[in-house]
Amino acid sequence: MLELHKSYVIDENKRPIAVQIPIAEFEKIEEILENYGLVKFMEEVEEEEPL
Template identity: 75%
Template sequence: MLEITKNYVTDENQQPIAVQIPIAEFEKIEEILENYGLVQLIEESEDDERFAKDEAWKYYQYLKNKNVEN
């Protein structure tokens, strides 16, 4: 399980209104959500002939690498 370091932001009445997390942990959460979404998309379109699983995975890796370079 991913451990998340949280800092709570409170208002003047000490009521929690937001949470701050380190950017590295945020990026890991973002990656997990993207991967989950990709898996869901692949599973939904398994019978669809637009992309085979391996083609979708290669395209995803291309997009991911492209984003890392920017």
């Protein structure tokens, strides 16, 4: 599993409002999501009738 090194951004009331992660980890997450989307698209196309 992908290890994330996250830092929380908090507001003046010490409530978490955002998370920061290193750009390399963000890019890896993007790659994983794009690959997942491509696989899902390929599965959908396989289910369709050929032209």
